[in-house]
Amino acid sequence: MANGICVYAENYNGKIEPVTAELISAAHSIKETTGEPVQVIVAGEKCEALVDQLKQSGADEVYAVKTDRDCAFQDDALSQVIADMLKKIDPSSVLVPATPMGRSIFSRVAVKLNCGLTADCTELLVAKREDGTYYIKQNKPSFGENVFVTIVTKEGYYPQMMTVRPGVYTPYEGEGSAEVTYFDDIALPASKVEVVGAVPAEAETDSILAAEVVVVGGRGAEEPESFALLKAFADKIGAAIGGTRPLADTGQIPFQNQIGQTGFTIRPKICISLGVSGAIQHTEGIKDTKLMVAINTDENAPIYNIADYGIAADLNEVLKAYLEL
Numbered sequence: 598m599a600n601g602i603c604v605y606a607e608n609y610n611g612k613i614e615p616v617t618a619e620l621i622s623a624a625h626s627i628k629e630t631t632g633e634p635v636q637v638i639v640a641g642e643k644c645e646a647l648v649d650q651l652k653q654s655g656a657d658e659v660y661a662v663k664t665d666r667d668c669a670f671q672d673d674a675l676s677q678v679i680a681d682m683l684k685k686i687d688p689s690s691v692l693v694p695a696t697p698m699g700r701s702i703f704s705r706v707a708v709k710l711n712c713g714l715t716a717d718c719t720e721l722l723v724a725k726r727e728d729g730t731y732y733i734k735q736n737k738p739s740f741g742e743n744v745f746v747t748i749v750t751k752e753g754y755y756p757q758m759m760t761v762r763p764g765v766y767t768p769y770e771g772e773g774s775a776e777v778t779y780f781d782d783i784a785l786p787a788s789k790v791e792v793v794g795a796v797p798a799e800a801e802t803d804s805i806l807a808a809e810v811v812v813v814g815g816r817g818a819e820e821p822e823s824f825a826l827l828k829a830f831a832d833k834i835g836a837a838i839g840g841t842r843p844l845a846d847t848g849q850i851p852f853q854n855q856i857g858q859t860g861f862t863i864r865p866k867i868c869i870s871l872g873v874s875g876a877i878q879h880t881e882g883i884k885d886t887k888l889m890v891a892i893n894t895d896e897n898a899p900i901y902n903i904a905d906y907g908i909a910a911d912l913n914e915v916l917k918a919y920l921e922l
């Protein structure tokens with residue numbers, strides 16, 4: 598019978614991607630109810646080094662395949678290795694980062710295993726059937742991010758496989774010594790993909806996810822003059838810029854910088870919120886901020902319920918005064 602919550606350890610250039618620790622957190626929250634072991638799977642040419650990084654990650658079990666060449670971006674071949682691993686491990690669920698790599702590899706794995714794949718989950722909850730078995734409620738924004746839906750894998754189909762949006766779970770901090778198993782009988786097949794070069798990624802999304810200080814603009818800051826002031830302010834204090842959904846809808850900020858239930862979750866040290874009302878769909882994405890400052894003309898705006906400090910004033914006047922304009 599399928600057993601285990603299995604996390605895919607995405608890796609690049611011999612390093613495990615930080616999102617793996619977030620998925621291990623998600624796996625532990627499932628384990629609290631189901632009692633299943635937390636498993637991690639990894640495959641790569643520098644496999645021993647990857648396994649070393651995973652041993653103390655908080656997983657109960659690590660499963661590994663050492664490939665005879667670097668297989669980054671050879672998703673046709675790597676997906677076969679992973680499908681073979683999952684057939685042997687037989688987990689009840691597989692958690693995959695909702696990254697370009699995770700999506701590309703696991704859509705192929707899902708076909709090979711004839712199971713479903715829920716994309717881009719922002720919340721995983723465990724529920725119990727009448728017969729006592731557990732299943733995962735895979736919650737995600739859908740229909741152009743306009744509704745929040747719950748997807749459930751059809752009963753009897755395993756593994757329940759889902760990609761999880763980076764930034765939603767806090768990285769796992771517990772330790773533990775995982776039991777390691779190498780599958781020596783799984784080989785990397787030939788690939789139709791030849792990698793001719795690699796271009797470093799632009800770090801736009803990283804900058805908001807990793808920033809210690811973030812200035813968040815809302816509809817109150819959407820006029821070009823107000824937004825220019827917001828930008829000058831963020832520049833001056835060295836902050837990244839995020840925004841509410843209306844600002845992403847109008848294109849003032851890229852979608853990657855939208856904060857909230859259908860955007861991204863950030864955990865900066867300081868968040869300064871300008872002209873944001875504080876709708877729950879937005880505040881879900883900033884609730885772990887350590888220090889929250891809000892400026893809003895409406896002293897009854899819900900943003901003040903989560904702010905540590907507030908200024909009930911016109912943001913244009915406050916910013917002009919600060920910038921001495």
Ligand code: FAD
Nearest residue numbers: 743815816817841842857858859860872874879893894912
């Ligand atoms: P508003 O609610 O219009 O608030 C603007 C605020 O600015 C007001 O409080 C006003 O008093 C203040 N203001 C105006 N002028 C000034 C001024 N000169 N100085 C100071 N203050 C001023 N929203 C998100 O942000 N992220 C999401 O991920 C998200 N997902 C959603 C998912 C679903 C399924 C749905 C239905 C909605 C979602 N939303 C999301 C939208 C959300 O419900 C709110 O509509 C949105 O967050 C409101 O954005 P806002 O605060 O910028 O605008």
